[in-house]
Amino acid sequence: MKKSLIRSACLATTFFVSAGAVAAQAQEAGDADIVVTARRVEERLQDVPISMTVFSQQQLTNRNIVSAGDLSTYTPSLTTNSRFGSESTSFALRGFTQEGPTSPSVGVYFAEVVAPRAQGTVTSGNGAGPGAFFDLQNVQVLKGPQGTLFGRxxxxxxxxxxxxxxxGSLEGYVEGSVGNYDLRRLQAVVxxxxLDSLRIRLGVDRQTRGGYLRNVSGVGxxxxADxxxxxxxxxxxxxxTPNLENYFVASxxxxxxNGFYPKMFVVSNPTGYRAANYAAQIASTSGDYYDVSNGLPNASHRSSQWQLINTTTWRASDTITIKNIASYAEFxxxxxxxxxGDSGYEPGSSPAAYNYAITIVPGASGNTVAQSTFTEELQLQGRTPGDRLTYQIGAYLELSEPIGGFQAAQNAQFLRCVDILRFQCEDVRGRNTSNGAGGNLEGRVGSSSISQxxxxxxxxxxxxxGTYKLTDSLSVTAGLRYTSDLTSGLGESYKANFPAGNTPVFSCTNPVPLVQGGTSAQILxxxxxxxxxxxxxxQKPTWLIDVDYKxxxxxxxxxxxxxxxxxxxVNVNSYGLETWGPEKVESYEVGAKTSFRGAVRGTxxxxxxxxxxxxxxxxxGTVACTAAELVTNPAQCPFLAVPTAGIANGGKSTIKGVEVxxxxxxxTGLTLDVGYAYLDTKLKxxxxxxxxxxxxxxxxxxxxxxxxLTPRxxxxxxxxxxxxxxxxVGRITFGATFTHQDSSFGSPSxxxxxxxxxxxxxxxxxxxxTDVMDGPIDVGLFVTNVTKERFYLMTLGQSFGFDAFIPNQPRMLGARLKYHLGR
Structure with a gap:
């Protein structure tokens, strides 16, 4: 905690000392073309040899893009893994995905700083969370490896x-939105x-909306999906000074x-454990596509993030600029x-009973993830006279540490718990006879696992x-980055088994290797x-060689x-698959960027x-030993394991495609925008x-x-x-967007x-x-999923005999009213 305070104080002090200085007026940019920072400097979009899609804030607003999932809808090659809901969505781009506890394959940056680290039991953090899409200059989606300037x-x-x-202007706006599912959103920016030398901007975005997944269980x-x-x-x-600028952002x-909830839709193994229970749960949610059945009384998803970013830019001369970017964040x-999505429903019980099936709840620390991230980057940007050579040299440091003690998650399988944290649970084997005597999953004992x-x-x-102009039309760019990574994890995982009645028996989850292990009493x-x-x-090098011709x-x-x-x-809570090594990709790309003017304009x-x-x-995925295998192959099955998942290196793939x-x-008046991506991926x-x-x-x-997640x-x-x-009268614009993606492979489990x-x-x-009757008022109406299409975003199969899926959003509609000052 002391380190956190020191770093925060350093960042804040840097800004507030800067705020008292006298400086020159900022020079307004006169270039009307779209300006991007894909190569860490400001350039015209059409001059950057990178395949990319850019959205202005107005385009984000018009399309009602308020989450990472919304952004992927409109971006070719970009999809999302919504396994754990919209707040924990991770990006997948050109076939590169983030699975479970792996690091992101698509870096997310805010104000030139990477998203704060987060690693827990479920995918979280590392991306664009709630409230990330308001008061932006633009969003830039860069496609293909960016390992030189943005890192691993x-x-x-x-x-x-x-x-x-x-x-340098007094300006701002207040915007309110209302819509179905009790949508209420208020944005305000000033x-x-x-002073001539000091400009500040404050903003707030507050949004609430009822969930579109209706819980029919009566529990929780x-x-x-609220x-x-x-x-x-x-x-x-x-x-x-006229050549020294300090830019500070606090968010x-x-x-x-309530979080997200999968919908169980089929009993995939009719002879498996609790088949009748699963069938009853499916029947209870058959009334509507968006009906689900929850079994956890305190289901919730609570997250918080704060971040300080300080950027100091010194224009040392006409040809040299030095920039320092420091940040600290906590998630x-x-x-x-x-x-x-298994509620543990028991048909015929009186009163109706719902049991823990496969659940996660925060452990004793109160957080399933608690991580801080500190970054420091020093850049030198230069050019030779005549701009024949432009170059960047940089050094980057990132330190991410746990906040406080252990982050913890506690889960239960096949238990009814009054208080899971105090192990006040009951094994439910005797409450179901659909699978013979005892009724539990192939003889498995109900258990509660503690993962810290x-x-x-x-x-x-x-x-x-650097980029060197061989001629006025022909340039060569070359880049090299050397990266050193060190990741460590300290895990403390143990299990409370309930082999008979309500008395737990404790054991270490990971039988080999252990620090000590011990008896049940010793471990407790x-x-x-x-x-x-x-x-x-x-330690790995990454590089780039590019030739562009105009x-x-x-x-x-x-x-x-x-x-x-x-x-x-590492994932120290995944038994037997705790570590995995780096992966690499060799990427080859050719492209063209064109623009045309005149009576017909476009790009x-x-x-x-x-x-x-x-x-x-x-x-x-792992297939656990069955009770029969425990008897026939005891050496391979020293204990009754629960199916789980881990990460392992071992794949070779090819990814090829085209983007337009x-x-x-x-x-005059009509603009058509088209985005298209063709992907051909193969796990060789x-x-x-x-x-x-x-x-x-x-x-x-x-x-x-x-x-x-790679649609063709x-x-x-x-x-x-x-x-x-x-x-x-003002400016009235009608807009319509149609999006389509082919069927794609989801989950092998x-x-x-x-x-x-x-x-x-x-x-x-x-x-x-906009500018209604030449006044400071804007009005907007929006409808998404107009035709009420229904499809699922991800399937969740696993070894307990059922499959579930993540439903897409229903039709959403709303209206916006905006008052703006100084535009």
Whole structure:
């Protein structure tokens, strides 16, 4: 805690000392073209040899993009893993996904700083959480490895959230939204030029919405997939001298919802444990597509994040700029949920009984994730006279540590618990006779597992990248980064088994290796006897070689080769699969960016790519020993294991495809935007490690098939028409977007017939009237999923005999009213 306070104080002091200095006026940019920062400097979008999609704040608003899942709807090649709901969504880009506790494959940056670290029992943090999409300058989706300038864990690409920077004008806005499912949203932003040398900006985004998943069990919340967050942001720019600028951003977000809930839809193993119970639960939710059945009384999802970012920019000369970017953030999550959607329903019981099945609740610390992240980056940007050579040199440090003590999660399988944290539970074997005497899962004993962990990450990187103009039209870019990663985890995992009645028997979850182990009484008195320490270190270079040619001002042709790298890591709460190494990708890409003017205006950008992916980090499912195997093969099954999942290196894949982004204005008032992505992915081979002791097999996707979440075709078509009205009326724009993506592979742990996700299509409409009657009022109407399409976003199969899925959002509609000052 002392380190946290010191770092926070340093960042805050840097800004407030800066705020008192006298400085020169900022120079306004006169370039009307879209400006992006994909190469860590400001450039015209059409001059950057990177395949990318950019959304302005107005485009985000028109499309009602308020979450990571919304962003993926409109972005070719970008999909999301919504396994744990919209608040914990992770990005997948060009076939590169984040599975379970692995590090992200798509880096998310806010104000040039990577998202705070978070590693827990469920996917969380590391991305664009609640409240991330308000008061932005733009969002830039960079496709392909970005390992030179942005570092490791960007094998798929990067998503850059660029906040609105304070300006020299007194301006701001207040915006309110209402809609179905009791949508209420209030945004307010004010920009104040305190002095010629000091400008500040304050913003708040508050949104609530009822959940669209209706809980029919009568246990716990009445609905799931609700929204309830508050996001605050303060930023300031202080000009210390005409050549020295300090930019400070402080943000805070808090979300408190019921969480997400999968919908069980089929008994995939009719002879398995509790088949009748599963069938009864499915019947109870058959009334409506969005009905679910919860069994956890205190189901909830509570997260908070605060972050300080301080950027100091010194223009040392006309050709040298030095920039320092420092940040500190803390992320916390407390998750309580039935993660597979099994409520534990018992038909015929009086009163109706709901049991813990596969659940997660916060442990004694109160947090399932609690992690701090400190970053420090020093950049030198330079150019030679005449701009023949431009270059960047940088050093990067990232330190992430646990906050306080252990982050903890406690889960229960096949128990009814009055107080799970105090082990006041009852084995439920005798309450079901559908599977013979005893009725439990193949003889397994009900249990409660306690998983406590502390994770530490250290990342050190050095990079250099430069562009040399061979001629006025032909340039060569080369970049190199050297990265050193060290990840460590201290785990303390033990289990309370209930072999008979209500008396727990304690044992270490991980039988080998242990610090000490011991008897049930010893472990209960001293859980440190189950401590397990794991470390993974790796050092890897990444690089980029790019050649781009401009035969004309509005045409850019490029070809590049890049190496991407994603770090290895640890999960000390996953028995037998606690560590995995880094993965790498060799990427080849050619592309063209064109723009045309005149009576018909527009842009046409295309990229084709091929990726060779090796040492791939795969999510591996485990098949536990059955009671029969315990008898026939006791050496392999020293204890009754519960099926779980882990990460292992062993995959080789190819990823190839084509991306198109185009925009055309055929006549005044009408603009058409088209985005298209074709993906062809193939898991070529798998080499698996040996199954951990206590398990008889490992399950993975079948070689020869596609990678998860990679639809073959995905496209979006947006049309915006501005009515030809006099300026005194205002600007009225009708907009419509149609999106489609093909069926894609989902989860290999599902039954074979449910592993593929269905095609997805959406029609979204919006109407925006800005400057109503030449006044400071804007009005907007929006409808998403107009035709009420129904499809599932992910399947959740597992070894207990059923499959569940994550439903898509129903039709959402609403209206916005905005008052703006100073525009």
């Amino acid at each position: 864990n960007t094998t798929g690409g990067a998503v850059l959230l660029v906040p609105q920077k304070p300006t 920009n104040i030029p305190v 919340p009445g609905n799931f 929204v309830n967050y508050t996001a605050l942001r303060f930023s300031a720019v202080a000009d210390l 805070y977000t808090r979300s408190n919802t 916390r999550l407390a998750e309580a949920s039935n993660i597979y 962990a502390k994770y530490r990450f250290r990342n050190l990187g050095f990079y250099v990248q 008195a001293d859980p440190t006897r189950c401590d397990l320490l794991r470390r993974v270190s790796s 035969p004309a001002e509005d045409i850019l042709l490029y070809a590049k080769y890049a190496r991407g790298y994603r770090q290895g890591s 046409f950008n295309v990229a084709a790519f091929y990726n060779d992916f090796s040492n791939q980090q795969l999510q591996v 982004d185009a925009s055309i204005t055929p006549f 081979s798998i080499t698996l490690p040996a199954a951990p002791v206590g398990f008889t097999a490992l399950t993975v996707p079948a070689p020869g098939g596609p990678l998860p 075709n995905k496209y979006s078509i947006t049309a915006n028409y501005v009515l030809p009205l006099d300026e005194s 599902s039954a074979p017939q449910y592993q593929w996700l269905p095609p997805q299509k959406n029609l979204n409409l919006n109407l925006n009237w």
